[in-house]
Amino acid sequence: MLEWFSNLEFLPKLYWSIALVGSLIFIVVMIMAFVGGDADDIGDADADIDSDAGAGFQFITFKNLVGFFTIFGWSGIACIDAGLSTPLTIIISVICGLLMMVIMASLFYFISKLTDSGTLNYDNALDAVGEVYLTIGGDRSSMGKVSVNVQGTVRELDALTDSLTDLKSGTIIKVVDVTSNGILIVDRTRKPIEASSPKRDELQSGETHLLNDK
Secondary structure, three states: OHHHHHOOOHHHHHHHHHHHHHHHHHHHHHHHHHOOOOHHHOOOOOOEEEOOOOOEEEOOOHHHHHHHHHHHHHHHHHHHHOOOOHHHHHHHHHHHHHHHHHHHHHHHHHHHHHHHHOOOOHHHHOOOEEEEEEOEOHHHOOOEEEEEEEOOEEEEEEEEEOOOOOEOOOOEEEEEEEOOOOOEEEEEOOOOOOOOOOHHHHHHHHHHHHHHHO
16 A cells, blocks of 8 residues: 555645545544534634525635645645646646535535524514614614514514514514515514403493392
8 A cells, every 4th residue: 555655746745645635634523513513623714605594604714725635635636647637637636626515615604594594484483573682873873672562472573663663672573574684674662551341241240249249
């Protein structure tokens, strides 16, 4: 094995080294990622690209770089075995490595979004009545938070308002709309009034009381 490796030319030897080391680290990183470890603490250099939802799409991370070098190495070996020229081998291996980075970045992005939102469906908050937790700026000037009961649980969620005045902490609100990225649009309202007993029931109760006195 060592004799075979030492007899390789420089480029194949370089690609085999990158592929083997990258694969080993890649396996360890994937195991850590899916059992709860955090491999991004090692030399993390994030390049945040804001998505429509405003969440960070992390492209240059330790995990993604490991994926890049792993696929870079194996695709380079495949190109060399196919007899491609050195420039073409390098170009193809770099493209394959970048594609792997995009795939891994997308995978971990959607996993993080699922973890953040859980099974919460923000549309279920429509028409819910709650209370302002952090002041909401009027005319959508600043975001605040509201406490509302969604899916049987009281949650503190980001909120905006179309009201021209600020909604102070403690104001009773009603959810009138939900944006595509899960921000509640609320408006001032009153607490629901419990239905009072019909007057007929009160009269019947009074008559029964009079009969009992007799």
